[in-house]
Amino acid sequence: MKRANISVLIIATALGAAASGDVLARDEIRVVGSSTVYPFSTVVAERFGRSTAYKTPVVESTGTGGGFKLFCSGVGEDTPDVSNASRAIKSSEIELCAKNGVTDIVEVKIGYDGIVLANASGVAKYNLTTRDIFLALAKDVPNGNGDLKPNDAKTWKDVNPALPNAKIQVLGPPPTSGTRDAFAELAMESGCKTFDWIKAVKSNDKKRYQAICHSVREDGAYIEAGENDNLIVQKLDANKNALGIFGFSFLDQNMDKVQASIVNGTEATFENIADGSYAVARPLLFYVKKAHLDAIPGLREFVVEFVSEDASGEEGYLEERGLIPMGGAERDEWLNKVLNFNSMS
Amino acid sequence: MPGVVDRHRGEERFRRLGLAAIAISMSFLAFFLVSIIGTGYGAFIQTAIKIDVDLTYQEVGLEETFTPEDLAGVSYRSAVRSAMRTLIPEDLGRRESRALYGLIGAGAEFELRDIVLAQPELVGTITSFWLTASDDVDLYNKSGLTEASAQQTRLTDKQIEWYSALKTDDRIVKRFNWTFLTGSDSRDPEVAGVWGAMVGSFFALGVCLLLSCFVGVLTAVYLEEFAARNRWTQFLEININNLAAVPSITFGLLGLAIFLGFFGLPRSASLVGGMVLALMTLPTVIISSRVALQAVAPSIREAAFGIGASRVQTVFHHVVPLALPGILTGIIIGMARALGETAPLLMIGMVAFIADPPTNLTQPASALPVQVYLWADSPERAFAEKTAGAILVLLVFLLMMNLFAVILRRKFEK
Numbered sequence: 030m031k032r033a034n035i036s037v038l039i040i041a042t043a044l045g046a047a048a049s050g051d052v053l054a055r056d057e058i059r060v061v062g063s064s065t066v067y068p069f070s071t072v073v074a075e076r077f078g079r080s081t082a083y084k085t086p087v088v089e090s091t092g093t094g095g096g097f098k099l100f101c102s103g104v105g106e107d108t109p110d111v112s113n114a115s116r117a118i119k120s121s122e123i124e125l126c127a128k129n130g131v132t133d134i135v136e137v138k139i140g141y142d143g144i145v146l147a148n149a150s151g152v153a154k155y156n157l158t159t160r161d162i163f164l165a166l167a168k169d170v171p172n173g174n175g176d177l178k179p180n181d182a183k184t185w186k187d188v189n190p191a192l193p194n195a196k197i198q199v200l201g202p203p204p205t206s207g208t209r210d211a212f213a214e215l216a217m218e219s220g221c222k223t224f225d226w227i228k229a230v231k232s233n234d235k236k237r238y239q240a241i242c243h244s245v246r247e248d249g250a251y252i253e254a255g256e257n258d259n260l261i262v263q264k265l266d267a268n269k270n271a272l273g274i275f276g277f278s279f280l281d282q283n284m285d286k287v288q289a290s291i292v293n294g295t296e297a298t299f300e301n302i303a304d305g306s307y308a309v310a311r312p313l314l315f316y317v318k319k320a321h322l323d324a325i326p327g328l329r330e331f332v333v334e335f336v337s338e339d340a341s342g343e344e345g346y347l348e349e350r351g352l353i354p355m356g357g358a359e360r361d362e363w364l365n366k367v368l369n370f371n372s373m374s
Numbered sequence: 375m376p377g378v379v380d381r382h383r384g385e386e387r388f389r390r391l392g393l394a395a396i397a398i399s400m401s402f403l404a405f406f407l408v409s410i411i412g413t414g415y416g417a418f419i420q421t422a423i424k425i426d427v428d429l430t431y432q433e434v435g436l437e438e439t440f441t442p443e444d445l446a447g448v449s450y451r452s453a454v455r456s457a458m459r460t461l462i463p464e465d466l467g468r469r470e471s472r473a474l475y476g477l478i479g480a481g482a483e484f485e486l487r488d489i490v491l492a493q494p495e496l497v498g499t500i501t502s503f504w505l506t507a508s509d510d511v512d513l514y515n516k517s518g519l520t521e522a523s524a525q526q527t528r529l530t531d532k533q534i535e536w537y538s539a540l541k542t543d544d545r546i547v548k549r550f551n552w553t554f555l556t557g558s559d560s561r562d563p564e565v566a567g568v569w570g571a572m573v574g575s576f577f578a579l580g581v582c583l584l585l586s587c588f589v590g591v592l593t594a595v596y597l598e599e600f601a602a603r604n605r606w607t608q609f610l611e612i613n614i615n616n617l618a619a620v621p622s623i624t625f626g627l628l629g630l631a632i633f634l635g636f637f638g639l640p641r642s643a644s645l646v647g648g649m650v651l652a653l654m655t656l657p658t659v660i661i662s663s664r665v666a667l668q669a670v671a672p673s674i675r676e677a678a679f680g681i682g683a684s685r686v687q688t689v690f691h692h693v694v695p696l697a698l699p700g701i702l703t704g705i706i707i708g709m710a711r712a713l714g715e716t717a718p719l720l721m722i723g724m725v726a727f728i729a730d731p732p733t734n735l736t737q738p739a740s741a742l743p744v745q746v747y748l749w750a751d752s753p754e755r756a757f758a759e760k761t762a763g764a765i766l767v768l769l770v771f772l773l774m775m776n777l778f779a780v781i782l783r784r785k786f787e788k
Contacts, residue, residue, distance in 0.1 A: 055640070057730075057738065068753060071727040072561045078729055079484060085729035087642060087738045107638060257751050259758070282753045285528065344472075350561075351753065 055106045058086035058328050062096025062113030065142055065208065065276055066313050069347050070113050073335050076346070083327030086111075100316065101126035110321040110328050114314045115142065115211060118373075133319035133372040137332065138363050139341045141353040143277035143302040143310040144212050145289040146199070149269045153193060155185075155290035159308055162292075163220030164188045165197050166251055168244035175226050180246045200254040200261045201245075201274035212274055213243040215309045216292070262287055277302060278351025302353045313352070319372055329370075336367050410762050410769075417763025420551035420564065421507040421515040423478060423540060425457040427486065428500050436497060445494055450483040454505070461545070462536055473533055477540075479506035481553075481565035506553065507546070509563040509756035511537060515546060528755070554763060558731050559745060563756035566749070568764050570731035574644050574724070574739030575713060575771075577732060581648025582655060582712050583705070589652070590659030590708075591701060597660075598667040599689045618657035625654045626721030634722060641723040642738035650718045655708035662707070666700025667693060699786040706779035710772050716743045742768045 060070055067090040078085025091099065093114045100112035101122060118136070126134065146162070148155060164170050164180075165188045172178035185192035202209045221242035222228050231238040245251050254261045258275040262283050265273045272290065277297065280289055289297035293308050301307040315335070322329050334340060341347050343354050355363065376384075431438065433456075434448045458474055459466070466474060479485075482505040489503065490496055507515070514527045514537065529537065540546050557567025601607045629650035633639045639646050670693050678688040694701075719725055725744050732739035740748075742764065749761040 059641070064751075067727070068561065074727060075561055075729050088727035089642075089723055089725065090727075107634075107641065258753065259751065279753050282528070282755060 056326055057084040058111065058325055058331055059109040060086055060088040060111040060113060060315075061091045061099050061109040062089075062111075062315070063093040063115040063313075064090040065115040066113035066139075066315060068278060068350055069139065069313070069341075069352050070111075070315070070335075072347060072350055073331070073340055076340075077327075077331055077334050081327065081330065083330065086327075086331060097122045097125070097316075100318070101129055101131055103129045104131055104318060104320045106324070108318075110318055110325050111331075112316045114316065115208075115311060117312070117314065118316060123373075131318060131320070135317040135319055135332070135367065135370050136314060136373045137317065137336060137367050138312055138314045138355065139335060139352065140313055140347070140355055141302055141310050142313050142351075143297055143307055143353065144208060144215065144274060145277055145280045145297045145309070146216075146272050146274055146292065147265065147280055147287040147289045148272050149265050150284075150286060150288045152269050154288055155192070155272065156294075157192070157290050158189075158293050159216050159220035160223045161185075161189045161192065161220070163217045163223075163242070166199060166245055167217060167221070167241070168246045169241065171224050171227070177241065180248075180250075182250075195270050197250040198252065198268070198271040199250065199274065200252045200264055200271055202258075203253045203255065208274065208276060209245075211311045212309065213245070215311060217245075218242040219308060276351070277353065281351040299353060303356060310353070317370075319370065322370065332367065332370075336364060410765055413759050414762030414766045416516055416759040417554055417766075418551050419516060419548050420553065421512040422504040422547055422549055423507045423511070424502050424504050424545040424547075425454070425461060425478070426500055426502050427453050427457045428460075429453065429490065429497050430500065431498055434497065438498075440494075440497070442491070442494075445491060445497070446487070448487075448490070450487045450490070454478060454483050454486055461540065470532065473530060474536065476508055477511050477533060477536060479508045479564040480562040481560070482506060504547070504549070506564050509754060511546075512564055513756055515548065554760070555767075559727060559729050559740065559748070561727075561752075561754075563752075563754050563760055566757075566760055568742065568745055568767050570728060571740050571742045571745035571764070572767070573731045574647070574728075574744075575741040577644035577735055577739060578647035578651055578724075578741055579709055579713060581645055581735065582651040583709060585649065585652035586655045586659045586708060587705060590656050590705070591663050593656075594660045594663030594667060594701075595689060595694065598664050599693065600685065614657050614660050618661060621717070622654050622715055623717040623721065625650050626718035628653060629718065630721045640736050640738075642726055642728065642740075643736045644724075644732055644739040644741075645735040646722050647719055647724050647739065647741065648735075650722060651712040651715060654715065654718055655712050658708040658711065659701075659704050662704025663697070663701045666697040666704065669700065670696045695786075699783040702782045702786070703779050706775055706782070710775045713741075713771060713775070714743050714768065716741070716747050719744055742771070 058074075060074065062070075067088060071088045074086040074088050077083065089109075093116060096109075096112040096114065097118065100109050102108050118134075123134075126132070146155070146157065165182055165185065167180055169177040170180045170182070182188050182197060184194050184196055186194040188197070201212065222231075227238065227241055230241065252271075254264065254273070258279045261273040261275050262279060265271055266286050273287070277299075280287060280297065281299075291297075295301050295307045297307055297309075302310045317328070317332055337345070339345050341352065341354055342360075345352075345354065348354055354360070434453060436444055436448065455471075455475055458478055459471070462474060485505050486503060506512075510528045511533075514529055514534070517527070527534070537546070553565060554567045556569050557565055558570030560566040597607060597610065629646060633646045633649055634641060674692050674696065675688055678692050683691070716725065719741060723738075724740055725747065726738065726740065727748070728738050728740045730737075746761055746764045746768065749757045749764060
């Protein structure tokens with residue numbers, strides 16, 4: 030009998046513990062979205078939690094698309110307040126949001142991220158154009174007669190006689206990654222556009238244009254190395270012939286091990302990405318639900334902290350983490366919009 | 375029939391093959407342990423720098439009488455920074471000052487704040503404190519300062535010069551890294567620790583244990599001792615066996631749909647994590663409990679029935695106690711598996727940056743394997759050793775659980 034009593038007691042306490050925590054009231058900020066913005070968002074979250082009386086915001090890395098899916102699932106305490114993105118929100122996502130009642134969204138740009146093509150330091154640095162990148166990595170390349178042929182380039186020399194006679198081996202992220210999307214859009218497409226007839230395809234068959242410019246070859250020259258950028262750096266260190274694709278912040282942390290290739294005559298340096306001369310760079314943003322600003326304690330202050338001079342300003346602590354801040358005029362323009370919490374139009 | 379010589383040779387061959395198999399698996403294990411311990415031990419050591427902080431009233435901006443709130447409001451950041459500046463008697467530009475502040479850890483100001491808040495009598499004095507160094511200094515200090523490490527470091531030449539000056543001044547030591555065990559997730563490697571993840575794992579496993587114990591053991595007892603053998607129970611049996619082989623992420627999806635979607639439980643909570651893990655361990659617990667119950671000799675049941683015991687009495691007074699060692703082993707092995715799982719937690723939002731350790735079951739929590747996963751993906755170099763360190767902590771827990779299983783079995787088998 031006694032034993033039975035004890036087990037009843039245990040069950041009761043378990044259920045009690047489950048029920049006593051307020052399931053509905055949420056007092057911490059919830060952030061979801063891009064894995065590229067994650068390192069910056071978490072740093073701000075941690076500082077915010079330490080230096081204010083609010084709780085440390087919870088940041089999930091779901092990818093940009095996955096983040097918007099959660100973000101746009103509705104208004105209320107069981108939906109996230111902020112969604113990080115490594116690209117601007119798409120019109121389809123705005124529609125999804127609107128359908129679920131998320132209408133007033135504040136868009137916040139925090140700076141830029143560069144994507145680099147790097148190889149191990151100690152060997153010759155590559156000097157590429159986006160056209161070389163397209164010709165080396167696209168699934169199908171122009172055959173010279175206004176049509177396509179499967180990409181059969183084996184070495185960089187096949188692509189451009191000025192390049193070294195080394196096998197094409199590029200380690201990069203898988204198709205689910207935002208970095209891969211951005212790479213396809215910024216590097217491959219810009220190289221692809223240099224062929225006039227492909228550019229002409231864009232106006233009458235956008236789908237075909239996308240397929241030509243964004244498809245990456247699958248014959249082993251492009252090696253999908255997973256989402257872990259650290260792993261790519263390690264593999265480059267071990268294989269001196271390979272190139273790797275990853276974000277600037279990883280280059281910044283591993284300057285002793287890897288070096289970035291020159292793209293279109295511009296080095297992938299901090300200054301070149303900030304002033305827009307480096308071709309393969311993208312904006313980093315986050316989106317805030319206006320309806321949550323008053324409901325979730327600290328959300329307003331969190332946004333203000335994120336855009337503060339100390340954080341995303343030119344010598345802020347995010348810069349130390351590899352974020353490339355916006356320049357003066359652009360920054361002022363965004364600050365003006367954000368600090369008034371103007372909705373996206 | 376092969377002759378005796380042939381048979382002996384065959385036996386010898388088999389024995390050698392067996393030994394070779396063991397040797398191969400042992401060498402894999404040894405390789406794993408050596409590489410993890412080799413990288414991970416560094417996580418338990420940290421570098422500290424001694425700085426003399428000027429806490430005189432004028433410097434910190436306090437009157438002779440002050441309240442705890444005043445004390446909390448002091449700018450410890452600037453106190454640490456001016457202490458760093460006094461270490462290096464040079465005139466530094468803006469960039470160089472920043473490089474100098476880069477030697478001390480990002481958490482130093484908070485360390486200092488906690489010490490001063492605990493000992494308010496320090497105000498008004500100039501006191502030496504050992505504060506945690508930054509991750510780059512830490513790595514450089516631990517690397518043994520060979521030529522190779524000098525090239526590998528992210529410190530600038532100027533910073534190395536300052537470092538050497540501090541080192542000869544005996545202002546740099548290595549000490550045991552308590553922060554790693556008492557701190558929670560952080561984006562600064564020198565501040566990061568596994569405590570928050572450990573608490574999260576503990577909560578989730580507690581929920582998982584309760585649920586899988588009651589539901590699992592009772593299911594097994596009912597199916598084995600009370601249920602009639604018919605098509606229906608056979609169907610159940612097949613399904614339970616199949617569930618044991620389902621990939622764990624599926625249970626995460628189930629949890630997302632049912633616990634979060636339908637019941638509206640909070641995202642990232644250890645309560646939901648425990649429930650999802652319980653779903654995953656249930657089949658294991660049921661199967662191993664049933665095997666343990668089957669192993670109880672039928673004569674025991676017959677004897678109990680023979681002296682007039684009811685079915686419930688027979689089962690709970692005789693069969694279950696005898697099967698207990700096997701049941702407990704099954705539960706603990708199921709728990710050990712749950713402890714190492716990340717995939718089901720991914721879907722319910724426990725794979726997230728959570729810096730505050732949870733204080734109840736509904737607060738956002740992470741778990742030990744989640745921490746390993748997140749750190750492995752961080753750009754900062756110093757997280758490599760933290761990752762290995764967290765794996766070591768996880769291994770110690772698994773080892774303890776298995777040891778516990780062995781002890782329990784020994785105890786009950788007597």
